[in-house]
Amino acid sequence: MxxxxxxxxxxxxxxxxxxxxxxxxxxxxxxxxxxxxxxxxxxxxxxxxxxxxxxxxxxxxxxxxxxxxxxxxxxxxxxxxxxxxxxxxxxxxxxxxxxxxxxxxxxxxxxxxxxxxxxxxxxxxxxxxxxxxxxxxxxxxxxxxxxxxxxxxxxxxxxxxxxxxxxxxxxxxxxxxxxxxxxxxxxxxxxxxxxxxxxxxSPGATAKEILPQLLKSVQINDLQALQLTLETPTEDPSTLEIVVGLPDRCHRRRADWVRVAVNGRIVRAPELEQTIIAAFARTLPRDRYPVCFLHINTAPRQIDWNRHPAKTEIYLHSLDFWREQISQGIEATLRLSPADLQSAQHQRLSNLLKAAEPQGRYRLNPDLQTAVIRDRDISLMELRAVAQVNKTYIIAEHNSGLWLVEQHIAHERVLYEQLLDSWELVPIEPSLILTQLTPKQVAQLQGLGLEIESFGEQMWAVRTVPQALHQREDCLDALIELSWGGDLQAAQVATACRTAIRNGTPLNLPEMQDLLDRWKRTRNPRTCPHGRPIYLSLEEAALARFFRRHWVIGKSHGI
Known part of the structure; x- marks a missing residue:
């Protein structure tokens, strides 16, 4: 035309x-x-x-x-x-x-x-x-x-x-x-x-096929994509395309690959960029940023392009709506899905972090367990606990191969999301007595919601503690650790890390299976709250290539 x-x-x-x-x-x-x-x-x-x-x-x-x-x-x-x-x-x-x-x-x-x-x-x-x-x-x-x-x-x-x-x-x-x-x-x-x-x-069907051509260190299997069909508050049909680098595989020193596009053009949108970064909180290592591209396609009347001559800044209506949809979309994209069973995990064994932690016994906490398990609109793969390696790794079998799951950080992810959803402080009797605290440490514990009051010269009585620490013998040490700083989320991370099962703890098959079932249902199952990868994938196709099972018998015997 x-x-x-x-x-x-x-x-x-x-x-x-x-x-x-x-x-x-x-x-x-x-x-x-x-x-x-x-x-x-x-x-x-x-x-x-x-x-x-x-x-x-x-x-x-x-x-x-x-x-x-x-x-x-x-x-x-x-x-x-x-x-x-x-x-x-x-x-x-x-x-x-x-x-x-x-x-x-x-x-x-x-x-x-x-x-x-x-x-x-x-x-x-x-x-x-x-x-x-x-x-x-x-x-x-x-x-x-x-x-x-x-x-x-x-x-x-x-x-x-x-x-x-x-x-x-x-x-x-x-x-x-x-x-x-x-x-x-x-x-x-x-x-x-x-x-x-x-x-x-080269052309592709989606941005997921373009991104690896731009970032040579990123493979297509390092990315997860999601496309949502939405309706804005003004009932305008819209779509939201999200392509994320999986946090256990790729991240950046700077936020230079947090990109937002609207109706076919990359724009500067600080509010949406901060929403993206916040959605990856406690999934990446410290001072690292995600790889993420999102593309909003909405009705023209939702956008005013006439803000800047270069058209890189816009006025976008329903900003709060889009921030909420982006957060939910990234959360859905980071969950485990059957597609994870078909893609190879390219983590090197040498990158696995060893944790030297004291012995402890794995205890189920049914009160917190019910807080995190929810019905989700995704189908979860079946993971079968097979064995424990070095009292540290769980071998989990599935239809396309097996995963090696680090038990401490998998449990840490489970506990962290439980605490995030239900941070509960419970009374403790008798009260715990802390000594030699600075005014800053006292204010820190009070800021976390703990009930603490003076109990004499350089002594303070703590009358409430996080439920996850309530029955632990090292509760006193944990409170001192929490007093050294950080916001509520940092305290929840520290609590989860301290209460998670320790490496070196023997588990039986039912305990391993229970941990796998709880971990795979978390919102961000790929990394612990500190950003460490939780599992290593060993796919059947890769194993077959390594052991050369495609060779014919005559060739393998030199005939």
Whole structure:
């Protein structure tokens, strides 16, 4: 279906956020690539000549006929919107009619294009600084568009000299392409530098297939994806796509791969980014951040794109609703599911952390046990306890292989989520007497809700304790540990760690099976609250390859 490029009315121009669109090489790539995506392209080729300040973007989209080609570089001429009302129902990546005009202002712009419908040949047009055609000629090209800008910022040398180094600009271009590829996984991308291949991105069905191409240390089996169909409070149909790096397999030193996209474009959304980071709390090691990409697709009226010229900042309606859905979606994505039985766990044995802890006996706590076991709308795999290794690891068998589960941190995860759901303080008789506490330690215990009062010179009586510590002989030591700082959640982690079964504790099969059944139902079963991986997967396919069971008998006997 052909589209018509026409000028925006003055009242719409006045409402559009002011600012220059093209301020760097990466911005030029972004605007031309977004135009290609808006045209329905499935393949985009970007050619860069940074030393010459030249770039070209070619696509196989709908293209333009001669009439539209003559108008496309004029200021505020666009086919995306036509009135003020259209600003509140934007469905395209571009809409201001500024990008091509800005490119014409700051460089030498040429466009080859051929409409996909009823056009036997294409046209090439060169534009002046005002975006008006100065050269026209027939060109034999395939349907689609090729936009070339040369001598970028040649007429403003001060700006060119103020831009970052070549390497930084190329890195920014790579970031732009990666962001667009995540949001539009069905597109094939080819990027060349000085006519030499730089990088390619293959198309995929979802962002889960794109992410491993961007982060070479991440394998597709390290990722879990979920897509939800939702209805906003205003009854607008929406979808939420979530791709997370499993916390026992991949995480980052910085929050540089916490990405949020809305309706096809990566945006800065601090509130949603913080929601993502909070959803991974107590699943990652200290000072590590998740790998997570989420993509919200909702009705155009839920978004105001007209906040920033680069369209990286938006106003999103129903923010609290989206924060709640994101938290619940990430929680669902991190649970164990039958799919976990089909994917190999790529953890190295050398990365397993050994815990040297005192002996203890595993005691079931039926009161807390009922607090965590809930009905969930997911089918859980069957794990069968087979044996205990070194009084530390439980061998759990399933239909596709076996898992090695570290008993202490699996139990720690169970207890932590129980305490998170039902932090209960119970009276203790006789009271425990603590000595030599600082005022800060006393305030810390009071902040956790414990009843504590002075009992003489440098003595304090503790009259309530967490239920999980109530019957423990080391309750006094645990209270001193809790007094050294941290919020309530940190106290719950410390309590869970202290009360969990110790490594070196022998378990019988019913006890092992009970622990497995409780652990697999937790919300975040992959890591303990400190971020350590809980299980190592040994899949049947991997075992078969290692023992070469696919060999024929004759070959294996040297016949």
């Amino acid at each position: 052909s589209v018509v490029i026409q000028p925006l009315p003055p009242e719409a121009i006045d409402l559009i956020a002011a600012g220059e669109v093209i301020d760097s090489l990466a911005a030029a790539v972004r605007e031309l690539a977004e135009n290609a995506l808006d045209s329905g392209a499935t393949r985009i080729v970007i050619s860069l000549f940074p030393d010459l300040w030249r770039l070209q973007v070619a696509d196989n989209g709908r293209g333009m006929d001669l009439e539209n080609l003559r108008l496309c570089a004029k200021a505020h001429y666009t086919s995306k919107i036509h009135s003020c009302e259209d600003l509140w129902k934007i469905t395209s990546l571009g809409f201001r009619g500024e990008a091509l005009h800005s490119l014409a202002q700051f460089g030498n712009l040429e466009i080859w294009s051929r409409a996909a419908e009823n056009c036997e040949s294409g046209w090439r047009i060169a534009y002046n600084r005002q975006g008006k055609p100065i050269e026209e000629e027939i060109s034999a090209i395939a349907p689609g568009t090729i936009a070339t800008i040369s001598n970028l910022f040649g007429n403003v040398p001060v700006r060119r000299n103020a831009l970052p180094s070549k390497m930084q600009q190329l890195k920014a271009v790579q970031e732009i392409v990666q962001q667009l590829a995540l949001c539009h996984p069905q597109i094939a991308w080819q990027v060349l530098q000085d006519e030499q291949p730089w990088f390619n991105l």
